[in-house]
Amino acid sequence: MKDNELIMIYGTEYKEMAKQLLEAANLAERIPSKDARIGLKPNLVSPSEASWGATTHPQVVAGAIEYLQAHGFHNLVILEGSWVGDRTGEAFEVCGYSRLVQEYGVPFIDTQKDGWHTKDCAGMELEICDCVKQLDVLINLPVLKGHCQTKITCALKNMKGLIPNREKRHFHGMGLHKPIAHLNAGIHQDFILVDNICGDLDFEDGGNPVVMNRLIAAVDPVLCDAYVCRMLHYEPQEVPYIHMAEELGVGSADLSRLEIRALNEPEQQTELPRERKIVELQDAVEEVESCSACYGYLIPALDRLKQEGLLEKLDTRIAIGQGYRKKTGRLGIGSCTSCFTHSLKGCPPTEEQMYEFLKQYLS
Ligand code: SF4
Structure with a gap:
């Protein structure tokens, strides 16, 4: 797929949809070697089932694992840390990831328990979990959601799960937007598979899921998030970290360059309310x-x-x-x-x- 493209698929067979989408995007071609250590980063913000609208559906991660294993990639790892106040271990169980780990033999790293190192992220020193350093490829699996502080959360903000809790608190002290942008200059995501199945468009931790039954593949996290803004009736300027990340060279927010390729059509169009x-x-x-x-x-x-x-x-x-x-x-x-x-x-x-x-x- 091209860097300015978003590829979409609709339906309810999430695992099969993920596999079809990754085939259409030809993800395997982007991975340098069969031995590459590939990190899968879902969103397990809190211990609630994906149908609640906050966490990545395990079927989507299962689809990505089956695709990668079928193409000969064997060095996979799932990594994530819940938000401050919840334990990742609990989310891991409630969200169905313990079954994934058992079924596919892919280890899980709880980044709340990982060590960390300091990294210069385009002029801002940030603490990043050690497991990130060991990756050759990072596949981001965010949930497309609303957020009560930043308005939206998708590809860029999902990287916050890869920093220790004390740095998460520090991010809020720095106003969130600037450190999110710099974090993305420090952690490169190679591919994005967005869970747009039923994210809550108001609250980051779910409770009001809006069913869209869609998965989206992207390569550029800035373009992906700019598109999410438009979809949720915001201007990208209303979410400052998007343009900050663009200025740091993370990607392009220029929606006039965007090309959308849909692999099928939705059964029914969902009209998103303007008022949040x-x-x-x-x-x-x-x-x-x-x-x-x-x-x-x-x-x-x-x-x-x-x-x-x-x-x-x-x-x-x-x-x-x-x-x-x-x-x-x-x-x-x-x-x-x-x-x-x-x-x-x-x-x-x-x-x-x-x-x-x-x-x-x-x-
Ligand atoms: S805002 Fe204050 S009380 Fe609330 S979680 Fe952060 S540090 Fe704790």
């Missing part, structure tokens, strides 16, 4: 450098309160994030707001704890 639920809920929050899990749990908790008619009673904005450490205020979520008059402990607290705490405050 997230935008209304964000008005209730004052966020400064919050971690993905902390913010990601808060928004669904607010959604529940809104549906119960309680959110309209809110008399102040809810503070969240590392920027509130040692600061005072009225209402805050997480240990970072421990000096606030009303503060929920935890790093991060769970969605349920946030819901109960805010419910009590509102009533």
